[in-house]
Amino acid sequence: xxxxxxxxxxxxxxxxxxxxxxxxxxxxxxxxxxxxxxxxxxxxxxxxxxxxxxxxxxxxxxxxxxxxxxxxxxxxxxxxxxxxxxxxxxxxxxxxxxxxxxxxxxxxxxxxxxxxxxxxxxxxxxxxxxxxxxxxxxxxxxxxxxxxxxxxxxxxxxxxxxxxxxxxxxxxxxxxxxxxxxxxxxxxxxxxxxxxxxxxxxxxxxxxxxxxxxxxxxxxxxxxxxxxxxxxxxxxxx
Amino acid sequence: xxxxxxxxxxxxxxxxxxxxxxxxxxxxxxxxxxxxxxxxxxxxxxxxxxxxxxxxxxxxxxxxxxxxxxxxxxxxxxxxxxxxxxxxxxxxxxxxxxxxxxxxxxxxxxxxxxxxxxxxxxxxxxxxxxxxxxxxxxxxxxxxxxxxxxxxxxxxxxxxxxxxxxxxxxxxxxxxxxxxxxxxxxxxxxxxxxxxxxxxxxxxxxxxxxxxxxxxxxxxxxxxxxxxxxxxxxxxxxxxxxxxxxxxxxxxxxxxxxxxxxxxxxxxxxxxxxxxxxxxxxxxxxxxxxxx
Ligand SMILES: Nc1ncnc2c1ncn2[C@@H]1O[C@H](COP(=O)(O)OP(=O)(O)O)[C@@H](O)[C@H]1O
Ligand SMILES: [Mg+2]
Numbered sequence: 001x002x003x004x005x006x007x008x009x010x011x012x013x014x015x016x017x018x019x020x021x022x023x024x025x026x027x028x029x030x031x032x033x034x035x036x037x038x039x040x041x042x043x044x045x046x047x048x049x050x051x052x053x054x055x056x057x058x059x060x061x062x063x064x065x066x067x068x069x070x071x072x073x074x075x076x077x078x079x080x081x082x083x084x085x086x087x088x089x090x091x092x093x094x095x096x097x098x099x100x101x102x103x104x105x106x107x108x109x110x111x112x113x114x115x116x117x118x119x120x121x122x123x124x125x126x127x128x129x130x131x132x133x134x135x136x137x138x139x140x141x142x143x144x145x146x147x148x149x150x151x152x153x154x155x156x157x158x159x160x161x162x163x164x165x166x167x168x169x170x171x172x173x174x175x176x177x178x179x180x181x182x183x184x185x186x187x188x189x190x191x192x193x194x195x196x197x198x199x200x201x202x203x204x205x206x207x208x209x210x211x212x213x214x215x216x217x218x219x220x221x222x223x224x225x226x227x228x229x230x231x232x233x234x235x236x237x238x
Numbered sequence: 239x240x241x242x243x244x245x246x247x248x249x250x251x252x253x254x255x256x257x258x259x260x261x262x263x264x265x266x267x268x269x270x271x272x273x274x275x276x277x278x279x280x281x282x283x284x285x286x287x288x289x290x291x292x293x294x295x296x297x298x299x300x301x302x303x304x305x306x307x308x309x310x311x312x313x314x315x316x317x318x319x320x321x322x323x324x325x326x327x328x329x330x331x332x333x334x335x336x337x338x339x340x341x342x343x344x345x346x347x348x349x350x351x352x353x354x355x356x357x358x359x360x361x362x363x364x365x366x367x368x369x370x371x372x373x374x375x376x377x378x379x380x381x382x383x384x385x386x387x388x389x390x391x392x393x394x395x396x397x398x399x400x401x402x403x404x405x406x407x408x409x410x411x412x413x414x415x416x417x418x419x420x421x422x423x424x425x426x427x428x429x430x431x432x433x434x435x436x437x438x439x440x441x442x443x444x445x446x447x448x449x450x451x452x453x454x455x456x457x458x459x460x461x462x463x464x465x466x467x468x469x470x471x472x473x474x475x476x477x478x479x480x481x482x483x484x485x486x487x488x489x490x491x492x493x494x495x496x497x498x499x500x501x502x503x504x505x506x507x508x509x510x511x512x513x514x515x516x517x518x519x520x521x522x523x524x525x526x527x528x529x530x
Contacts, residue, residue, distance in 0.1 A: 074415045074418050074421070077415070077418040085412075085413065089412065090413075091406055091410055091413065093409060094402070094405065094409070103417050105406070105419050106419075150417065
């Protein structure tokens, strides 16, 4: 067994004086897809934000053999962690293509950046059609694709995705998840996916964690959790 | 008619200076959501530096560009040393910091160079252009340089990677950090550029208003007026607002009886209030529709 790509241990997180995460332990293996499930308000977004240094935390986080806890967000990102945030983080006044260029801002290899823009357009042809449009005029689904595309421009080793299916039509969700699967299979991008749609996420992931009011209550292979009726009924509601 | 045209051109010349100050104010406002009241004093101090360099015998253009460089570095340093430590504090503490900066720079200039009025040379001379009475050579030079500078800034922000990174950092700092952009340095760069733009404005207007520590007071007010009227969220709006202020100021002073020199500033302030009442985001202030 190889060492995990991402390894968080005993993570506490705070909004001002309020504690919202309690001793969370979490791993993502290299090349794997892990999902973090839980009800609204359980602390899923907070967990992802803790991993990329966007709020006050205690505990240890290691990525690719380095300790990253307490580092600045931009430095963590530059190590190869792309975070697709809840709400998508679109640069609304910039064009679609500029949004992709912004995603590559930490890189210097100009030729490869242009090639990657085309690669993203290959995955998301709709973005190519609208590449000169202000990104704020895109539909919610298109902005979600743009957010994933912007993350890809970083050439990440690990992608953190916060509810990528939120607000998308079912067909679009299928399409997006197929692309995520392909990215993982063909390009070896590891993923940590936060989802409310547990069935969908368990289908894609190979490992799952379940979060309840800031504490991990369960973890295991995605297949086992999917097939355990008791867990499904009591925690996942389907 | 000739008088009218003359006043419009002269208005565009001073308007260019107001546009520079408006732009400098907007560049910082977009990054930190606060108005830099010390922008004018920073420009005044830059102009004194240029004057000192000229006194030491540097040729005009050498002093001009050296001053721009020094001002840029000073702007970056002021952000890193003075502003960065309080950037997450309330708007009120920003205001206090800016007022303190204003007072410190103003009295430092008075202390070093004293408060007597000094003349400042024009690189273009003061004779009339082409022997016409329409516009003086210095006014024409002012318009030329401000327009050149504005075009260069536009190209920088529109077409360079650093320009795009600065736009991203100002528009959505959190998302910019997630793209690996060093937002803090982008803000500092914005301060440097605003200080450099202010320095150019100060050096160009100094031959007209003369050099002394309070020279930028009313100019910054017109700059604010231009920025607010054009819209604090729109650099282009601020520039257009600045140019308009210059023209309106001149035409009102010439053609509306009783206005004269004394009431020109009142006109500008009235205009701010009027525009804000009708359109709070300014004439060019943008509100982008976002579909969800
Ligand atoms: N900015 C904030 N300030 C204070 N409390 C917050 C903030 N954001 C989230 N919380 C609280 O933290 C808890 C976890 O929120 P979050 O991580 O967004 O949950 P999830 O993503 O699982 O829906 C919730 O109780 C929420 O009310
Ligand atoms: Mg959430």
